[in-house]
Amino acid sequence: MLITTVEQMRALEKKANELGHTYETMMEMAGTGIASFIDTRFYMEYEEDAERSIIGLVGSGNNGGDTLIALRELQSKGWTTRAYLIKERDEADPLTTGYTEAGGTLVKHSEDPKFSTLKKWCSEAQFLLDGVLGTGAHLPLDESIRSLLKAVNKYAEGLVILGVDCPSGIDCSTGEVAAETLHCDYTLSMAAVKSGLLTFPAFEYCGNLVNIPIGFEKHLPSWEEGLHEIITPLKMAGLLPKRPLDSHKGTFGTAMIVAGSINYTGTVLLASEAAYRSGVGLVRAAIPGMIHTAIAGAIPEVTWLLLPHEAGVIAESGVEVIQKHMDKVSAMLIGPGLETEETTRHFLTRLLSPSGKKGKGSVIGFVPTEPEDVKPKSNQTLPPLVIDADALRILADIPEWWKMLPANCILTPHPGEMSALTGLSVKEIQEKRLDLALHFAKEWNQIVILKGALTVVASPDGHAYISTCANPSLARAGSGDLLAGLITGFLAQGVKPVAAAQLGVWIHGNCGDLASEDVDAAAILPSDLIAQIPTSLSILRGLLP
Ligand SMILES: NC(=O)C1=CN([C@@H]2O[C@H](COP(=O)(O)OP(=O)(O)OC[C@H]3O[C@@H](n4cnc5c(N)ncnc54)[C@H](O)[C@@H]3O)[C@@H](O)[C@H]2O)[C@@H](O)CC1
Ligand SMILES: [K+]
Structure with a gap:
């Protein structure tokens, strides 16, 4: 699993976009990747349809976009999904319409100023997808986002929380953490883990790190060059020395x-x-x-x-x-x-x-049998x-x-x-x-x-x-x-x-x-x-x- 700075990630995405792997395609892959991770990872544990219920917190940027696509995909896989829009997205936003057309339920925070719907939804769900802010986050948080995250912290106890790219409220460059940031059980990192998350206290909010590919690998074959890595068991297994059957201690x-x-x-x-x-x-x-x-x-x-x-x-x-x-x-x-x-x-x-x-010290006690010269x-x-x-x-x-x-x-x-x-x-x-x-x-x-x-x-x-x-x-x-x-x-x-x-x-x-x-x-x-x-x-x- 690779590590990038926010700047490196932006440069990679820009280059991929120029080479024809568009921003829209990357977001589509991000969203579908998130959905398939969640569906596969939790399928056995939550086999009954009624138990597979997820709320997505949808921010105004691309992190919210990833989240809407993930919810759309989960909805079509039979999950009960609900999208909570923190800020207005464009009425004609194809991500919003795509989601509702797939059968998803959506509410805007402006329609739920006291978070009563949010509270009810939290009590009915098992999972929460945190797509409020991604790599575009800058601290301090706006009051509207702070109050939302505070409410979620109160109502989402016991839910499995999955951060989209990062737990919202962390500056992915510096690792600075807003007090209201949700403690995630999983952080689903797009293409690579953002370097700010690998600092303290940011890391304590991430839970398990999961990599979600966004498909630019084949357009940028050398994209991994120069990037730092997370030490993963899969890679370590490949480094183990072989144990041939005809071995001896030598x-x-x-x-x-x-x-x-x-x-x-x-x-x-x-x-x-x-x-x-x-x-x-x-x-x-x-x-x-x-x-x-x-x-x-x-x-x-x-x-x-x-x-x-x-x-x-x-x-x-x-x-x-x-x-x-x-x-x-x-x-x-x-x-x-x-x-x-x-x-x-x-x-x-x-x-x-x-x-x-040579030092001047004398040897007391044991005298070596080996010659001194x-x-x-x-x-x-x-x-x-x-x-x-x-x-x-x-x-x-x-x-x-x-x-x-x-x-x-x-x-x-x-x-x-x-x-x-x-x-x-x-x-x-x-x-x-x-x-x-x-x-x-x-x-x-x-x-x-x-x-x-x-x-x-x-x-x-x-x-x-x-x-x-x-x-x-x-x-x-x-x-x-x-x-x-x-x-x-x-x-x-x-x-x-x-x-x-x-x-x-x-x-x-x-x-x-x-x-x-x-x-x-x-x-x-x-x-x-x-x-x-x-x-x-x-x-x-x-x-x-
Ligand atoms: N650019 C791309 O090609 C891709 C981006 N992806 C996703 O897009 C994310 C980055 O998207 P964006 O650049 O749109 O950034 P964000 O989705 O993090 O959101 C930025 C928005 O949040 C607002 N904001 C920032 N700080 C705030 C604060 N303190 N209080 C209130 N509002 C604040 C900004 O004004 C802006 O409207 C990534 O984390 C990832 O999830 C993925 O879809 C993969 C492809
Ligand atoms: K997020």
Whole structure:
């Protein structure tokens, strides 16, 4: 599903119109598409004709036009339909006459100044189509529209509300929301979701997003170029790595998880288990050796690489141990629970960069058996990387840190880490999530996953992919380890970085939705989310032909 700004959409429609796919045709397709979605989606639930009753709120613009056509089509499919005209439309408007000729009932607000008909209709209907305002809306709302929406808010309780293109009262460019806006159960987006809806609080009013094609695809074959996308399960299913029957563990790669410290042990387990459950052949966790006994029994499948430590954090000389064991590692996650001590900073910079300077710190406790004179390999020899959590914090303190990284690493900052990396405030970041993620992905030449509700995956090529998952069960310590582990697991199986990032983000969000289906989200732990990965994967595979 694609995302457009209002300007992009207008330009596309104009071009299609010039090429002979007229505005009238697009509106006809919009209206019939809405009707067929509603009829198909709700047919089984509301089989009795008497139960299939819908009111359309019809505004004066094209959004109202879409709505009249949809009502006409539903009327001819056997629904009981009623059109409530907010403002006068032209007497000779063919959309109005087409609707009444199909047998539809129509009332004008001027004939119902106290909304008594509206109230009665609401009490008799199951569905409400909100076609008051579309992309032409500008706030503040006129008093007439405010009073109408207020009345509907009062009378339409319990109805299934479907927004035509957007919930009326939202500015589709800025995302600004009028207080009277109806909370929709579905938003039926014409051709693409309008970008303003993918901001808060606008998104909270949209319900489920549905795409309604308006038929300009064949006239504008390259219309999708340059548009951002919503991460959809259907697309994700196509990105899953294949599982050939004659496979062996080597077929699915090896993920190395460089993580953990004396204070953060569980993080290693969460990331490692998530990587395994993504389907990877082997997970090797590179940890400060002293925490091994505490966690080794927790997941029998994980293999370990014990690194030297200083007071419980990975020590600089861990670099040589890792470099000796890179054979077959097909993706690496660095960061969860590392902490940011001096020796770990040196460890990270030397691991990432051939020019990383040796630090002065001494190694206490574990002494590596590997020789000390192994030269750091060029950073270009590192496998695909995911950089998360404390590794991001460490990098943030290094001027032009991104130059130390190979291109196309996956960085997974939450807004606080993004703030450390960019020097911007969390507020500034949250206000312009999409723009900033794209800006910095390009500047750093890295894939940026800006986490949080409506997570953005921004690629350095200027494309962004947005998750429409907004589930508070994901907002908990440890949830990020799960995401980073999943992505690393997919990378290790050979999935391309931008695809692995999207797969991880979708499955992570879906695990939150699955885990909170029948229980309170407040009680869900990241380990409950991990338990949902197999179900989530089978949902995706079930979508494959
Ligand atoms: N242009 C096209 O080719 C297509 C447009 N489509 C539909 O058309 C919509 C856009 O149509 P329009 O440009 O006519 O815009 P709208 O249907 O959003 O309505 C604009 C009208 O609302 C009034 N208005 C705007 N802000 C207001 C406010 N705050 N208070 C009171 N009145 C206000 C304007 O004066 C104008 O009369 C889309 O959202 C979509 O539903 C679809 O039919 C597909 C094709
Ligand atoms: K609308």
